[in-house]
Structures are given as structure tokens and as C-alpha cells.
Amino acid sequence: MNTIKHVFFDLDNTLWDFRKNAKFALAELYIKYDVETKHGFSFDEFHPYYHQSNEGLWAQIRDKEITKEELRARRFKQAFDNLGIDDDELAAIFEEEYMETITNYNEVVDGAMELLDYLKPKYSLHIITNGFIEVSKRKIESSILNGYFQTVTYADELKILKPDPRIFSHAIEKSEAKKEESIYIGDDWIADVVGSKKFGMSSIFFDRLNDNFSMDDVPTITHLDEVKNYL
Template identity: 50%
Template sequence: MENIKHVFFDLDNTLWDYRRNANITLVKLYEEFQVEEKYGFTFKEFYPFYYESNEQLWADYRDGKVTKDELRARRFPEAFAEMGLPNFEHALEFERRFVDEVTTSNYVVEGAEEVLEYLKDKYTLHILSNGFEEVTHSKINGSIVKDYVQTITTAEGAGAPKPEPLAFQTSLDKAQAKAEESVYIGDDWIADMIGATRMGMHAIFFNPLNENHMWIEEVPVIEKLVELKEYL
């Protein structure tokens, strides 16, 4: 890719390892709330219900179907209900504790530090995340990511989630960057690749789970972050 001056990253599961960090926190809370002892469901049985609820609600947030407050109010109640515990009394407290504590684990995605170190002297690096303002900054400030990025933009701060143009334009403006001189790297095809290319940015799709996606000829697909060195 030629004439690139700015590299924009998604945060969760692109640089900050949300899956790993969330799993650590969920295991801790599941044990603390004694869910298995009281109701007979193991954490292994619970996790798929949480994962499905979380993924669907974040997709709905991306698509403007739910608000931040609705997402937080529904995530764990719906997960427990689908598991067979429709009246789990601690569901909202579980949510509050999860949000408070998930950022105490700050593992980054494999290869993130190597790639950031490689890119830092070649480009100006930025974050554009659909995450909420306070939590996003906590994740970044508690991890190595803070040492590399110059600007941070969230959907909440921009007033619109990716793939909405306002999210990308707000991030570009904050970075004082031109779309044609910028590349966006993320793991959500709709929010990240469709959103970025529609703005005239270059894009690289990070697809570590080998998920199905559409095809855009100009958008490379990588499964490991270190593969970015082949393009940048």
C-alpha cells in the first residue's frame, strides 16, 4: 500500500484481546456468584449463551437497533434466561461487576506488540472503536496499546457507531488525516471493512477465526497480525 501516513485500528479482538480478558473475568464472577453450586450449570455450559448474547447485542448496537443502556441491561439477563435461568437474580449485578473488572486483565492479541513496534516509526497510529468511551480508555491505558497510539475515538464519543460515516470522519478529523492516506484494520467486516472503504480509506481485514465474509478485491485478509508487515 502506497502513500499511507496513518494506520487506524479497531480495538477489541484486533489489538486488545477481548475474548481472553473477558473469559478471565467471567470465570472469576461465575465462581464468586456460585452459579454452578446453586443452579448446576458449569461455566463451560454457560459461556456459549453469554457469547451468543454478547455478539448479537454488539451487532445490534452497530446496526443502531439497541442503545448502550439496552445492551448492558440485556446481555447477562438474556444469557442466563437462554440457559434456563430466566429469573437469575444477580444478572444485572453480574453485568455491573463485569464492566468494572474486565479491564483489570489486559492481554493483547498475539503479535500486537510486535506489529505496533514495527509500525510506530513508519506511521501515525490511531484507535477507532465501537466500544464505550470510559471502558475503551481503561482498556488502552491499562495495556501496552497506550504507548503507541496518538488518538482514540469511540462510537460513543463520535455520536455514531461504525460503519456510520460519522464515526470514521470524527476519527479522521481528530487525527488530522486524509482518508486516502489512511488504512483501517479491524475484525468486523461490516463495521470495519465496509465502513472504511465507503469513506475512501484503505482497509485490511483481520480474520483470526476464519469467519465467512464478503469479498472486496482491494481488501487483503490476514489471519495473524504479523502479516501486516507484508502490506505496511
């Protein structure tokens, strides 16, 4: 990979630890609205239902089955309903406050800063994210990730989501890079790896959840430090 000049990253769960920060934010809201006392379910009981709902709905967005507006309308209602809490008002409050609250927490994935410090003197660094633009901007600008990236491509700008090759094409044009001199690193097999490879860009799969997917010419890592073996 000695021809690489540009390194593109996914944001959520590749650099910015969405799962950890989301859990902190939800715990704060759970306490704020005294959910356990009012409904009898602890936060530890609630959280797996939220995780299942959110992950499933984001997969449906990626596969163009629903819109982001539908995700926002459904994720907390679905999580509370499945847990056994019939409270649409509470679900609406959680959705309204969640995206503001989550950016109060800015944990990054283990090894992210060490990797960025290693890469920055050698490569131009960029981000391509499917996340909500207003939230994703705050995630970057209010965290220690700020200042590392020459370009950030937001799916919301284009109304096109990874794995659609057009978002990778737009990011390449925006960064004035060439795809044969670029590589993409992400944790979502379909959105990140399948998408970037379909576009014709090299890719590294960050297999944080031990999904064990594989593809010819796609290295798999389980910790960001392993990127240094390839770049």
C-alpha cells in the same frame, strides 16, 4: 500502499483480546457468586450462551436496532435465561461488576505488540472503537497498548457507531490525516471493512474467525504479523 502515513485500528479483538479477557472476567464472577453450586450449570456450559448473547446484541447495536443501554439490560439476563437460570438479580449483578472486572485482565491479540513496534517508527497510529468509552479508555491506559496511539476516537463521544462513515471522517479530522494516506485494520467485516471502504479509506480485514468475506482491494489476514506484507 507506499502512500500510507496513518494506520487506524479497531480495538476489541483486533488489538485488545476482548474474547479472552471477557472469559477470564466472567469465570471470576462465576466463582465469586458460586453460580454452579446454586444453579447447577458449570462455567463451561454458561460461557457459550453469554458469547452468543453478547455478540448478537453488539451486532444489533452496530445495525442501529438497539441502544447500548438495552444491551447492558439484556445480555446477562438473556444468557442466563437461555441456559435455564431464572435469576434477574444475578444477571444485574454480573452486568454491574463485569465492566469493572474485565479491565483487570489485559491480554492483547497474538502479534499485536510486535506489529505496533514495527509500525510506530514508520506511521502515525490511531484507534477507532465502538466500545463503551469508560471501559475502552481503561483497556488502553492500563495495558501495554498505552503510549502507541496519537489519537483514539470513541463512538460514545459522537453517538455514532461504525460502520457509519461519519465516525471515520471525525477520526481523520481529529488526527489531521488525509483518508487517501490512511488505512484501517479491523476484525468486523461490516463495522470495520464496509464502514471504512464506504468512507473511502483503504482497509485490511483481520479475519480471526475465518468468516471468509472478501472485497476487491481489501487484503485479508488471519494473523497480525501479515500486516507487514502490506505496510
